[in-house]
Amino acid sequence: MASASSLAAAIASKTKTKKKHFVAQKVKLFRASDPLLSVLMWGVNHSINELSHVQIPIMLMPDDFKAYSKIKVDNHLFNKENMPSHFKFKEYCPLVFRNLRERFGIDDQDFLNSLTRSAPLNSDAQGRSGARFHTSYDKRYVIKIISSEDVAEMHNILKKYHQFIVECHGNTLLPQFLGIYRLTVDGDETYMIVTRNVFSHRLSVYKKYDLKGSTVAREASEKEKAKELPTYKDNDFINDGQKICIDGENKKMFLEKLRKDVEFLAQLKLMDYSLLVGIHDVERAEQEDVESEDNEPEDEGESDGGGIGTPPDSPSNTLDSTKPLSPGEFDPAIDVYAIKSNDSAPRKEVYFMAVIDILQHYDAKKKAAHAAKTVKHGAGAEISTVNPEQYSKRFYDFITTILS
Amino acid sequence: RVRCGNPCSSTGGLASKTKTKKKHFIGQKVKLFRASEPILSILMWGVNHTINELSNVPVPVMLMPDDFKAYSKIKVDNHLFNKENLPSRFKFKEYCPMVFRNLRERFCIDDQDYQNSLTRSAPLNSDSQGRFGNRFLSSYDHRFVIKTVSSEDIAEMHNILKKYHQFIVECHGNTLLPQFLGMYRLTVDGVETYMVVTRNVFSHRLTVHRKYDLKGSTVSREASDKEKAKELPTFKDNDFLNEGQKLPIGDDNKKYFLEKLKHDVEFLATLKIMDYSLLVGIHDVERAEQEEMDVEGVGEEEEYENDGMGGGVLTGSFGTPPDSPGNPLNCGGFFGPGEFDPSVDVYAIKSQDGVVKKEVYFMAIIDILTHYDAKKKAAHAAKTVKHGAGAEISTVNPEQYSKRFYEFMSNILS
16 A cells, blocks of 8 residues: 555645645545644545435435434544544534535535645634634635534524525525534534635635625724735725626626525524625736745635635646636636626726625524613614614615615 | 436345345445344444545554554444434444554455455355354455454454464465454444454355364364254364365475464464364365356355355356456456466365366364463363363363364375
């Protein structure tokens, strides 16, 4: 048996993504900087392999929405270099997420490869409530650490979410939920959810907005602005005079999807979601390409977006096996949220826009937040504690406005 | 993009087939681990899992002492998931995974082939009972034998494993001792079952028509009437002698065989192991040709017993060429009557040229886990009472046992 250990080790430990000289690894060591990531890699590898031994049903049954697979590993003096000796991995509703992956056009083997060929990368960003983000090494997927309440909410909405995805044929701006897991290492439980990256796996995003359509407390803090890629908000967008210049056809299609999506969310009494907007500046990217040819590795992008890659495209996924793409070009089967700027736009840009953070339920929220905000902003101020119906309308109206 | 494999609905049928005559296996991409019993499904799942795990662990330059104390353990608890093929809750433990991987390599068994043999289709039950009612299974392709053992056997394996491994290193895998390939503990419904996988002594293709279990002792060494009633009885020392059975393998083969045997039994004596047997299987070439013609397209074969599974009367001896699918080792051309691939049927020896009855013999040592000390306490008193002080009884010491064993075997070969 060939020993690919040293080569694999060198590859596995690489966090630099600029030079991507991956050899098709036969040996996956699941080596990562953090045992939690090793367990994630091992777990996804295990789960996809297990699913390959389970027949694909003609249709999902109610039990599939309550199911889970659980595995506990207890090794002794074996495989200690790469993995913790004791850990647990639980996957929620495996058959449902396999079906969802299929509906979102994601092949299980590709999904597996993205998450296991090399360790997921840390993101500096903090999401809502300080949640941690990772992206798969190839930046196709985002892995978010969530709470057990989020997991419970996911279970509550899963059937309806799945039904919605069936009806819209996977054509939606809602998060594409691809897997939910619980990892236990050293007695600590961590819940993770995998979604498709809103941003491109290749094209860099130089400016990012998180928009809700509200005006209270919707500005990036000084601390946020100091980051490499700050998350700007509604007020910043307006004050910056930012424009999203897309043509009529794209705008129409986008808003149709958005309307259906927010109506669905309102029905489920979900709110406080955002539209994540990422802007790729084609000229600027070409410039950066030239400059950074020999420079340091770039930082990862944050919150659901991370995307700097140099052509020719990175290895691995079969979806990628085509020729290099020119500046500002993208494969719409991979970068599903990408929309080009129209011909009359001042700068050639590509926009990535989708809905994120949909797990906040009105009832749960009401109890907690209402009192606090009223106190802070006074009775007259427009505060976020509208109801889901109002929230969805206000959200939709705001987005419509900014697209004109 | 194409999704990974549509399940073959036919796998259910294939997995439950005990008939091996028609081997129309499609390279199964979807392994369902379907079997007649949960324990077999778990065995398949477990071997599949452990070989996959090992493929993600680099092969070390050499084994370390800790590898002989190591184990991997996994506990599965599914809820409303995958219930059709597997129990929802079970455990699978592999002892010393790195050591057995190394042993498989030294015995020229590729891990992928090993995995395929044990997972593509369910292992087959054997009717027979081994010593102490231990259960035998054979991989569906008859290359490997799976024996259910006791926890004491597991402990004894651990005791001898380092020295066994060293012995295998030194003889380059060239031995008549059992080729230990894996050791597992399966837990389902709270019941623990220990299993050891070894290479089949008999052929995966050529039928064995007569079988002997020889120890070189003469007390109680005869097949019972109940045993004789079986499809393939296990005959013993006295039967062998009384029938005037011969094993004409020729001088060169005999010399080579006895060299190995001597080396092996000396090793066993140093470890104070005894009560092992030489398992002998005889394939009658002409008879097999006749059988092939007689039974084209008919009925079931039986499985055979004790470490030797040559498949039944109807099997693989017919592997009507081309030979059955699966292992790459199998895709060689086709074999004439009485022919074999010595890298697969490693124990096979042809009868020498010029004999009237053309035969192939399969001979190797089995049952090497009885340690003298453990045994002494238990058996000595019982046998003395039964046969009286003067009778030659099996409770000699390991050294004596090995000498007597070797003498007997060298006499029966010609």
